[in-house]
Amino acid sequence: MSQRFPDPASAFEFRSVGLKLLTFVPATLDPVKLESGLREQLGSGEHMLAGEQLAVDFDSLPELPSAVEVAALVQLLRQYQLKPIAARGGNPDQRAAAREAGLIVLNEDGVIPPVPAAKAAEARVPAMVITRPVRTGQQVYAKGGDLVVLALVSAGAEVIADGNIHVYAPLRGRALAGARGDTSARVYTTCMEAELVSVAGVYRSLDETLPVAIRAKAAQVYLDQDKLVIEALNG
The missing domain is CATH 3.30.70.260 (ACT domain)
Structure with missing residues (x-):
């Protein structure tokens, strides 16, 4: 009723x-x-x-x-x-x-429950490859696998993958890897200028100024236990 x-x-x-x-x-x-x-x-x-x-x-x-x-x-x-x-x-x-x-x-703590690594691997599908820019307001989701973007991800755009996200261009929007709880997923980009990044439901807004060693540089994002780490790819 x-x-x-x-x-x-x-x-x-x-x-x-x-x-x-x-x-x-x-x-x-x-x-x-x-x-x-x-x-x-x-x-x-x-x-x-x-x-x-x-x-x-x-x-x-x-x-x-x-x-x-x-x-x-x-x-x-x-x-x-x-x-x-x-x-x-x-x-x-x-x-x-x-x-x-x-x-x-999301689970009761507001994060995505982790998926066992074996199950996540079984569910993987071939990577989705995007060759055109992902423009403001657009969303691209690679279900069950990795996402590879060969062009700009504009501010206000979203790229989401159940696996890893590779952006071989400036990443200025939002990137959510491991969307179904794969804690081993990572975000890679040749130019880190993202608004927000996430791995397996652990989010971090990048509105604040990034360190010079990371901003607009090649970088990766991954989970270290429950902490989101953003570091330069040049070491």
């Missing part, structure tokens, strides 16, 4: 969490109520949350979502210039629906 809400804004709330992700907490999957609430709070044009990456939190959701409903929610959020990339909370069926809809599932 669907719930009634006194006003459109009560259909959901925004919560701030770590890892530079804003959490979207729907209390319903009714697209009419959600669209009305988004329009009420964000308007129909540019707004302060435009371009923000979101984790969808199922903990306040009374009904069990199907993959179709989750996909519809993802599309609705994108219409309002939001970028849902992950899901957290909920029960196993809800998390399965999120995966089927293309979202990364």
Whole structure:
């Protein structure tokens, strides 16, 4: 049975969490109520949350979502210039629906559960090779394998891979390697100018000034236990 809400804004709330992700907490999957609430709070044009990456939190959701409903929610959020990339909370069926809809599932600590190395290797597919620039607002995802980009990744663009990411050009957007929890994945670039980098769900925003030895130089990003390391490739 669907719930009634006194006003459109009560259909959901925004919560701030770590890892530079804003959490979207729907209390319903009714697209009419959600669209009305988004329009009420964000308007129909540019707004302060435009371009923000979101984790969808199922903990306040009374009904069990199907993959179709989750996909519809993802599309609705994108219409309002939001970028849902992950899901957290909920029960196993809800998390399965999120995966089927293309979202990364985070664990209770807000990071992607690691996938055993043997299983990750079994699932690998040939690398995806991109020869054209990845422009602002574009997203490229290499499912099950590595991503190789031979051209510029612009600011505001996203490159995502279940394996490693190789960018043989300036990396100015966001790079998320090991998207399904492969902690051995790495990000490589010949020119490190990224806005954000991630390996297996461990994020770091690079808005702050990078050291001279790394900025605009060849660099790699990898996990040392649970710490994200960024270092120059020249040693």
